[in-house]
Amino acid sequence: MPADTTAGEAAPFLLWLRDTYLPAPDLVRFSSEPAVERGIETDWRLPADGDRARVTDELRHHLSVVEGA
Numbered sequence: 849m850p851a852d853t854t855a856g857e858a859a860p861f862l863l864w865l866r867d868t869y870l871p872a873p874d875l876v877r878f879s880s881e882p883a884v885e886r887g888i889e890t891d892w893r894l895p896a897d898g899d900r901a902r903v904t905d906e907l908r909h910h911l912s913v914v915e916g917a
Contacts, residue, residue, distance in 0.1 A: 874893065876894035
């Protein structure tokens with residue numbers, strides 16, 4: 849993902865990747881620059897189903913957990 853991309857901007861690309869390109873929807877894992885900067889090496893799974901709002905919520909949840917760590 850390009851730098852400075854918001855969760856809402858990243859969600860359409862991730863949906864395309866999950867639903868069109870990958871052979872199994874549960875293969876998409878992600879992290880973020882704030883997680884890397886804090887030394888958090890755990891990656892997160894993109895929801896295997898759900899719409900743009902669900903994916904955006906998951907990305908935002910990741911950021912809220914990372915920033916609270």
